[in-house]
Amino acid sequence: MDKNRLLHIASELRAGRPAGLTCEDAPCFSAEATRGSAYLGPACVDAFNDALTADDAVVFERAARAVAEGDQAWIGFKVVFDADEAVHNVDNAVTKSYxxxxxxDGEPLVFFCNDAKEVVAGRPYSPRDLFQMKDVTRGPSMHNEQFAGLTWASVPLFDKVRVWLLGASDAASEVAALAEHVGFDVVVVDYDEAYLNEKRFPTAQRVLLQGGSFDGLAELSAASEDYVCVLTRGHMFDPEACLWALAHDVHYVGMMGCAGKNNRVHDLVIEGGATEAQWERVKRPIGLKFGAKTPAELAVAIVGELVDVRYKQRYSEEARARHERDLGRE
Incomplete structure (x- = not known):
């Protein structure tokens, strides 16, 4: 939801009118997103439209401010399917006591939460509710069905990170599938339809260059917050790909390849106009190091690194420090 839509919903609620939420506003309830779920579906949107009141306007107003400020935040939903169970079921013997x-209560609840664990809701909530509301930042809710009678869902108030895969190699095909699965917006670029096609990249945006080379890459533009993975087939167009990524000053650029090949790419990139400082920004070889060899294994290494870069980019120093303490990595 964008800022204007959020403010419109808040205004409707304050005026005593229905919120008018749709599955477009809350895609966590769409038929596609909830396929196979016993408790979530498009009908949840109707339930929230019936339940929301003027008291809930503060949630959408806080969300609108978060969007305007570029905050890392979510709108969350408590979905109750058995009110008696939801109210009376207390923590089991395994979980921490709350x-x-x-x-x-046994009513649906909409709330705001950001990475600083600020929570805004229009009605009181219990300590156990708060535990699960904060977990929404692990998206969409790490423990959404931990307790009987209710479940949780959320909508991020920020865009997906775009990842450019330059080259439709076998590794790129594996990376595209995994990166999309963990929430990246994937764009694949190549010049050969034999490699860049729907069968190999069914969900990614595909950009087919003309002319049998990567010369057409110059006509494309990347944003400074984008990520670039240089995965060209046979490494033949790695220099062009690196120069393009560096020219657009993307947030992250990584390149596959051994040291010997990278030395030659280095020379060509410098000859192409990049500085040594820019070259040092290229992560090489791309991916986490744990012995990955096959295209599928390399995809795990590469996407694992992308997730780590996204985590460090999105979350505040305070939030990262707290997470590192939780992991025992202080």
Missing amino acids: GEVGSA
Whole structure:
């Protein structure tokens, strides 16, 4: 949801009118997103439209401010399918205790939460509710069905990170599938339809260059917050790909290849006009190091690195420090 849509919903609620939420506003309830779910679906949107009141306007107003400020934030939804269970079910013997009260009530709840764990809601919530509301930042909810009678869903208030895969290699095909699965917006660029096609890249945006080379790459533009993975077949167009990524000053650029090949690419990139400082920005070889060899294994290494870069980019120093403590990596 964009800022204007959020403010419109808040205004409707304050005026005593229905929020008018749709699955477009809350794609976490779309038929596609909830396929196979016993409790989530498009009908949840109708339930929230019936439940929301003027008290809930503060949630959408805070969300609008988060969008305007570029905050890392979510709108979350508590979905109740058994009110008695939701209220009376307390923590089991395995989980940490959050008091003697289950969920605060048996009603649906919409709330705001950001990476600083600021929570805004229009009605009181219990400590156990708060535990699950904060977990929404692990997206969409790490423990969404941990307790009986209710479940949780969320909508991020920020865009997906775009990842450019320059080259439709076998490794790129594996990277595209995995990167899309973990929430990246994937664009694949190549000049050969034999490699860049729907069968190999069914969900990614495909950009087919003309002329049998990467010369047409110059006509494309990347944003400074984008990521670039240089995965050209046979490494033949790695220099052009690196120069393009560096010219657009993307947030991350990584290139596959051994040291010997990278030395030659280095010379060609410098000859192409890049500085040594720019070359040092290229992560080489791309991916986490754990012995990956096959295209599928390399994809795990590459996407794992992309996830780590995204985590460091998106979350505040305070949030990262807290997470590192939780992982025992202080």
